[in-house]
Structure formats: C-alpha cells, structure tokens
Amino acid sequence: MSKQMTLEVTEVEPLTALVTRFRFEHPEKAPLPIFSGGAHVVVEMPDGEMLRCNAYSLISDPNDASGYEIAVRREDAGRGGSRYMHSEVTPGSKMRISVPTNLFALDPRARKHVLIAGGIGITPFLSHLHQLDLLQQPFELHYAARSRDEAAGLKLLPKSARIHAHISEEGNRMDLGEILTGQPIGTHVYVCGPEGLISAVLDAAARHGWPKGALHFEAFASPPPGKPFTVTLAKSGRMIEVSASQSLLEALEAAEVEIDWSCRGGACGRCETKVAACDGQIEHNDHWLSRDERAEQKKIMPCMSRFTGDALVLDL
Amino acid sequence: MPNTSFSPSIESRPTYAGLVPQGAAPSIMIADAEGAEAILDLVDRDAAVLDQAHLIYIPKGAQFGSKLAELGAKGYHEEASLDAAMTLINRLLGAAHMGTQLYLAGSEGMMGRISALALSLGLPLDAIQMEHRGSIGRPMQCVHCKGVTQDVTTDPFTCSHCGLTLFVRDHFSRRLGVFQAVCVDAETPGVIPETQEITA
Numbered sequence: 001m002s003k004q005m006t007l008e009v010t011e012v013e014p015l016t017a018l019v020t021r022f023r024f025e026h027p028e029k030a031p032l033p034i035f036s037g038g039a040h041v042v043v044e045m046p047d048g049e050m051l052r053c054n055a056y057s058l059i060s061d062p063n064d065a066s067g068y069e070i071a072v073r074r075e076d077a078g079r080g081g082s083r084y085m086h087s088e089v090t091p092g093s094k095m096r097i098s099v100p101t102n103l104f105a106l107d108p109r110a111r112k113h114v115l116i117a118g119g120i121g122i123t124p125f126l127s128h129l130h131q132l133d134l135l136q137q138p139f140e141l142h143y144a145a146r147s148r149d150e151a152a153g154l155k156l157l158p159k160s161a162r163i164h165a166h167i168s169e170e171g172n173r174m175d176l177g178e179i180l181t182g183q184p185i186g187t188h189v190y191v192c193g194p195e196g197l198i199s200a201v202l203d204a205a206a207r208h209g210w211p212k213g214a215l216h217f218e219a220f221a222s223p224p225p226g227k228p229f230t231v232t233l234a235k236s237g238r239m240i241e242v243s244a245s246q247s248l249l250e251a252l253e254a255a256e257v258e259i260d261w262s263c264r265g266g267a268c269g270r271c272e273t274k275v276a277a278c279d280g281q282i283e284h285n286d287h288w289l290s291r292d293e294r295a296e297q298k299k300i301m302p303c304m305s306r307f308t309g310d311a312l313v314l315d316l
Numbered sequence: 317m318p319n320t321s322f323s324p325s326i327e328s329r330p331t332y333a334g335l336v337p338q339g340a341a342p343s344i345m346i347a348d349a350e351g352a353e354a355i356l357d358l359v360d361r362d363a364a365v366l367d368q369a370h371l372i373y374i375p376k377g378a379q380f381g382s383k384l385a386e387l388g389a390k391g392y393h394e395e396a397s398l399d400a401a402m403t404l405i406n407r408l409l410g411a412a413h414m415g416t417q418l419y420l421a422g423s424e425g426m427m428g429r430i431s432a433l434a435l436s437l438g439l440p441l442d443a444i445q446m447e448h449r450g451s452i453g454r455p456m457q458c459v460h461c462k463g464v465t466q467d468v469t470t471d472p473f474t475c476s477h478c479g480l481t482l483f484v485r486d487h488f489s490r491r492l493g494v495f496q497a498v499c500v501d502a503e504t505p506g507v508i509p510e511t512q513e514i515t516a
Contacts, residue, residue: 111438185412186438209341209415213440 004044005032007068009093015071019120019152020086021059024068024097031065037131038104038124038190038218041068042264044096045084050246051253054081054222055264057192058100059126059156063134068097071152073120079225079245103267104192104218106131111186113139114179116201118193119146122153124218125192129158142166144174144197176204190216219287221265223247226283226306232313233257234276248302257316259302266304273300273314280309319354320448322516329486332427332446335419337362343417344408345371345389346430348398350450351422352380358419359387365419366390370408374398374426378450398426405430409437421447424495425455425466432493441490452516456497457489458482464494470511472500481508 011023026032035058045052060069072085089095104124106113113132115125122143132139144166145151157163166174180189180201189210191201198217205215225245232239242251249271252259262270266286275282278297286301293299300307300314319334335358343365347355352373358365371389374397375381385392395401409418418434420427427446434444453467463477471484475497482497489496501508 109435109438109440180414183414185409185414185416185434187414188438209338209417211440211443213442214414 003099004096005099006094007032007097009089009091009095010067011069012089012091015152015155016149018149019071019073021069021071021156022085022089023060024070024095025066027094029066032068033099034065035062035100035127036102036105037062037128038106039100039102039127040104040124040263041070041100042098043070043085045081045088047080047084047088050250052079052081052084052250053264054085057104057123057127057218059123061130062127063130068100071120071123071126071156073152075222078222079247081222101262101268103263104190104216106190107188107214107216109186110188110214111138112184112188113137114183114187114189115139115141116174116176116179116189116191116193116197117141117143117153118191118197119144119150120152121191121193121197121218122151122157123192125190126153126156128190140164140179142174142179144168144193176201177208180204180208180210188214188216190218192218195219218267219265221267221285221287221304223249223264223304224285224306227308229307229312231307232311233316234313235316242306247304248300248306252302252316259316261303264303266301269301271301271303273302273316274298275300275312276315277311277313278307278309279311280307282307282312320452320516322448325486328488330424330428330446330488330490332448334447335421335445337365338417338445340364340367341415341417342368342413343370343419344405344412345369345419345421346374346401346405346426347372347384347420348374348422348426348450349376349378350380351420351426351447352378352384352449354421354447354449355384355419356380356387358421365417372401372404372408374401374422376423398429405433409434417445418443419445422449423451423453423467424448425453428455428488428493430493432491435490452514454484454514455494456482456484457492457494459496459498465497468497469514471514472508472511473497484514 007024008027010025013021040055040057056070074086075082141163147169262268269288283306284294285304366389369389370391372393431444453469456468457464458475461478465476480499483500487496
C-alpha cells in the first residue's frame with residue numbers, strides 16, 4: 001500500500017465525448033512529489049458502500065510539482081470507477097490519491113524510444129514526452145485510435161514530425177511491420193493500449209528478431225467484472241463473498257483482510273497470494289504470473305483475477 | 317570441445333548459454349581462436365544463419381580461418397587482433413538495426429569487450445548470444461590502476477600495468493566487460509599466496 005494524500009480537484013475538462021481530464025492540486029498549494037514519465041497514481045473513489053481504487057497514468061509534466069493530471073475514459077461496461085469520475089467529481093472535490101508509482105518507466109539505457117499507443121493508452125506517453133524533451137532523446141510516437149472522438153490525446157499532444165496519429169476510420173491504420181523495421185540499434189519499444197495491440201506489437205517484434213529486453217508494455221487494465229464468487233481464508237476459515245462488480249482485492253479490503261498492493265492492474269506482483277486449494281478454474285487476468293504458474297493454480301493476483309467453480313481457499 | 321561450463325559461483329560471474337541459430341536474420345558473428353568451432357557448429361545446425369551474416373574472425377594462432385572463409389557468409393573478415401577488428405566491429409554495430417542478431421564465440425576477453433560495447437549502444441543483454449570456447453584466460457581489471465590484463469590464467473597474477481600482485485575474483489563488470497582484480501598483499505606486503513592455475 002502506498003502513502004496517500006488528500007488533494008483537491010482544480011480542473012475538469014472534457015477532451016472528447018468519452019474522455020475527461022482532471023487536475024489535482026494540494027489544498028494549500030504545497031508542492032507534490034515529482035515523478036518519472038510513465039508513473040501512475042491510485043485514486044480512491046468512495047462509491048456508496050464500496051471503496052474503489054483505480055490506477056491512472058499521470059499525463060502532466062513529471063517535474064511539475066504544482067499538480068497532477070490524469071485523463072479518464074468513461075467505460076460504461078466497466079465496474080463503475082470511471083463513471084464515478086465522470087459523474088461525481090467536480091472542481092473543489094477532495095480525493096485521496098496515492099503517491100506516484102512507476103511500472104512503465106523509460107529505459108535509460110536505450111538510445112531511441114519508439115512509443116506505441118492505442119486509444120486511451122496514450123496517457124503514460126504524455127508524461128514520457130515531457131521527460132524525453134528534457135533529456136533531448138530521440139523518439140517517435142505512434143498513436144492509433146479508431147476515430148478522432150476516441151483520440152483524446154490529440155488535444156494534449158504537441159505538434160511534431162515525430163508524432164504520428166493513425167486514425168483507422170480515416171484509412172490510416174498503423175503498420176507495425178514498418179515501424180519495427182530499420183530501427184537503429186539500441187531502440188526500445190513501449191506499448192500501451194488494449195490487449196490486442198500489445199500482443200500484436202510483441203508478436204511483430206518477435207517476428208522481426210527484436211530481443212525481449214527491448215520491449216516494454218503496460219496493459220490498460222482495470223479489474224473486469226464477472227460472476228460473483230466466494231473465497232475461503234485458510235487461516236481463519238472465513239468465507240468472503242466477491243460481488244459481480246468487485247475485485248477479489250476490493251472484497252478482501254472490505255473484509256479488512258490485510259493484503260499488500262501497488263498497481264491494482266495485475267502488473268506489479270505485490271498482491272500475489274498463495275492458493276491453498278482450488279476446486280474450479282481461476283480466471284487469471286494479470287500480466288504477472290507465467291503461463292506455467294497460471295496452469296498450476298497455486299497463485300492468484302487478487303487485484304485482477306476471479307474464480308469460477310466450487311471452492312477457492314487462499315493462504316491468508 | 318563444447319561450450320565451456322563454468323563451476324557455480326557468484327551471480328556476477330557470467331555463464332554462456334551457447335549459440336542458437338536465429339534463421340536468416342541479419343547478423344554479426346565474432347569469433348576468436350577456438351570460438352570458430354562454435355560458429356561451425358552453429359552453421360551445421362542451420363546454414364541459413366549465413367545468408368545475411370558478417371563473420372569476423374581473430375585466429376590468435378588457431379587454424380580455422382580457411383574453414384570459416386569457405387562457409388560462404390555474406391561477408392568474411394579475418395583480423396590480426398581484436399584491436400585491429402574494432403574499427404570494422406564499431407562500424408557494423410553502429411549501422412545495425414534492431415533485429416540484427418549478435419553471435420559471439422571464443423574467449424571471455426573478446427566476448428566481454430564486445431558485449432560491453434553492444435550494451436553501451438542500448439542493446440539489452442538478452443540480445444547477445446555467447447558461447448565460450450578455448451582458453452579460460454580471463455580479462456582482469458586492476459581495481460587500483462584500472463588497467464586491464466588480458467588472458468590471465470593464474471591466481472594471483474601481476475598487473476601488466478602497475479605491477480601489483482592481484483587476486484583473481486569472479487566479480488564481473490558488464491559495463492566494462494572485465495573481471496575485477498584486487499591487490500592480494502595490501503595488508504601484508506610481500507606475503508603472497510602460492511600461484512595456481514585458474515580453472516573453469
């Protein structure tokens with residue numbers, strides 16, 4: 001669990017019909033901790049009985065301590081976090097926000113950075129761009145979106161010959177083969193966006209002989225809703241119900257079970273929990289466990305993953 | 317002689333997984349002395365690796381030059397020493413694109429120096445394939461004068477730059493591509509342990 005601060009919302013700006021930008025500042029205008037490009041914060045949303053915690057990439061300048069900015073896409077089929085941000089949060093709202101954490105930093109050893117964003121996956125790159133500008137490092141950014149309406153980042157991106165927008169509705173689809181061919185040695189690739197884009201980039205890179213160590217990705221994941229299920233805690237024997245729109249981590253927190261976490265998006269590994277017994281199927285939605293670990297069903301990432309079956313007993 | 321397997325040591329001590337053919341992708345292959353045999357084995361498994369390969373060989377007295385030349389790599393370059401080869405290696409690596417495969421085979425001195433160069437160009441370590449063949453002589457950096465002595469086969473040894481008697485450590489610097497050696501008699505001047513041949 002990260003240290004948290006109570007900040008005030010100072011700006012709410014719709015960027016497109018679906019995406020809104022929020023700015024947070026310290027109520028007494030005290031400077032906030034600076035961060036690094038690609039960092040995210042976890043925003044607490046007290047939504048009725050439930051406390052939602054969603055991670056959002058910071059889009060503002062990492063060296064600007066005067067405030068933090070995020071851009072949130074309204075996901076009507078989601079569990080409600082983004083709807084809460086869009087409907088309940090107004091200038092003057094006070095919200096609890098974690099200090100920034102970074103799981104998607106630029107690799108300082110790279111000689112060139114190729115950034116590939118899909119849809120709302122543009123957000124971490126907005127802070128990367130500030131850092132790349134400061135470091136004066138070579139980069140190119142490819143930003144793919146279905147339509148201009150989906151491409152909220154266009155409003156926030158500087159005009160640059162190194163920034164390319166690919167709007168598929170306008171017949172200007174991104175050609176990954178072309179992007180990944182002929183890049184100078186020492187280039188690293190960063191991709192953020194929907195699962196399909198991430199796997200397409202990783203596959204294309206493998207086909208073009210790129211080493212894994214030069215590939216970095218962040219899935220834009222919030223825990224998916226699903227069928228309700230029950231977990232049993234091995235040490236106390238307690239049974240905990242996980243509702244359809246709740247993650248296992250949120251259900252454990254609501255039951256005041258102590259559990260460590262950081263990214264809440266299945267990437268950092270902090271909430272990894274041992275499974276004492278499993279009669280059924282764990283729906284692994286994380287990027288942390290390996291394929292073998294998933295198959296064994298001996299570990300689960302409560303922030304993202306769910307369960308269907310007769311009994312899931314956690315070593316808690 | 318297959319890929320040398322080094323006895324377990326600290327994590328810093330490099331081990332070499334051996335070369336695995338990556339098909340007809342563009343590649344840079346660098347071998348010295350018995351490292352030639354690793355290249356011959358690699359080609360034996362998949363001759364397509366030669367299609368877009370620049371093969372650079374530093375014989376150091378070994379007799380594999382003509383065999384390598386006959387393989388028919390896209391480019392074959394034999395050089396008298398690693399120093400003499402560096403101009404070409406710098407040019408090839410500098411002009412390479414991501415997706416170019418790097419195969420290194422032979423001594424730890426050559427592999428350490430080239431992998432350090434490749435890392436400094438931003439290539440991740442997993443992009444560098446290495447196979448150790450031949451002498452287990454090590455590149456040792458004197459931590460006192462910073463000079464590097466190549467092909468060290470005894471412990472302790474005399475620094476070829478400052479003359480101190482140095483203890484051979486397994487501590488390896490990936491940035492520099494060399495092992496670290498420290499003065500063996502700093503606290504007891506003149507008390508020097510018996511010289512031993514180093515082993516794999």
